[in-house]
Amino acid sequence: MSKKTTINEIRLNLKKHDRSKRRSNEIKFVIIHYTNLQSTLESLKHLCNPAFKVSSHYLISENGLIFNLISTNKSAWHAGKSKWLSYKNLNRSSIGIELQNKGHKYGYETFSKKQIKSLLNLCLRLKKKFKIKSNNFLGHSDIAPLRKIDPGVKFPWKKFSLHGFGNWHKKKLNLPKDINLSKKNMRKFFFKNLHKIGYRYFSLNSPSFRDKYIIKAFKAHYNPSNKSIKIDKKSLKISHILANSL
Numbered sequence: 406m407s408k409k410t411t412i413n414e415i416r417l418n419l420k421k422h423d424r425s426k427r428r429s430n431e432i433k434f435v436i437i438h439y440t441n442l443q444s445t446l447e448s449l450k451h452l453c454n455p456a457f458k459v460s461s462h463y464l465i466s467e468n469g470l471i472f473n474l475i476s477t478n479k480s481a482w483h484a485g486k487s488k489w490l491s492y493k494n495l496n497r498s499s500i501g502i503e504l505q506n507k508g509h510k511y512g513y514e515t516f517s518k519k520q521i522k523s524l525l526n527l528c529l530r531l532k533k534k535f536k537i538k539s540n541n542f543l544g545h546s547d548i549a550p551l552r553k554i555d556p557g558v559k560f561p562w563k564k565f566s567l568h569g570f571g572n573w574h575k576k577k578l579n580l581p582k583d584i585n586l587s588k589k590n591m592r593k594f595f596f597k598n599l600h601k602i603g604y605r606y607f608s609l610n611s612p613s614f615r616d617k618y619i620i621k622a623f624k625a626h627y628n629p630s631n632k633s634i635k636i637d638k639k640s641l642k643i644s645h646i647l648a649n650s651l
């Protein structure tokens with residue numbers, strides 16, 4: 406017996422946030438966020454107040470209720486300064502989805518089953534409607550790793566990818582046999598892969614303080630059990646698999 410899925414959606418369409426209209430073929434990405442606020446009510450107040458200069462197309466409460474705040478034919482202010490592949494400042498080219506979660510500020514919570522179920526339903530609808538590529542479902546920390554850590558290590562990226570949203574390291578692939586794993590080479594090999602996947606904000610040839618933020622963002626998405634800010638062998642391998650499965 407299968408239960409029919411219902412999507413509970415509330416449309417608000419905030420007029421004061423309406424800035425730039427866009428064509429549907431400009432939409433290439435879906436960016437996942439968490440609210441970092443105490444409750445759905447707080448998040449609604451925050452996202453509906455133009456004074457805060459943040460907005461999002463959708464907000465999903467812990468119990469799976471979907472709020473449509475801005476029409477998808479308008480840009481929202483959710484991505485901010487950001488980069489992915491050749492795209493910059495992704496507000497115009499993306500749809501933003503906020504997941505209600507207290508976040509690292511008030512106590513990071515596991516995303517509920519109902520919330521993820523609603524997210525999967527919504528993403529399926531958006532993927533079909535705007536013909537969004539599977540690999541273009543990303544986290545805020547992927548496109549703005551120096552500033553953002555959401556949706557964080559508790560977001561179920563593997564499950565999300567199994568439903569057709571986001572890249573994942575499914576295949577087995579060994580590192581090249583002749584690879585030289587000196588610290589310098591390891592860094593170069595890793596960041597070359599990340600560049601191919603889409604990550605930006607680093608230089609291939611010169612290490613800098615930024616490296617740790619990029620490594621952290623990559624691990625939060627693909628290797629969340631590893632908490633160090635150094636490049637470990639598993640992350641190196643994952644980066645190699647992802648870069649070769651595009």
Ligand SMILES: [Zn+2]
Nearest residue numbers: 438439545555
């Ligand atoms: Zn965010």
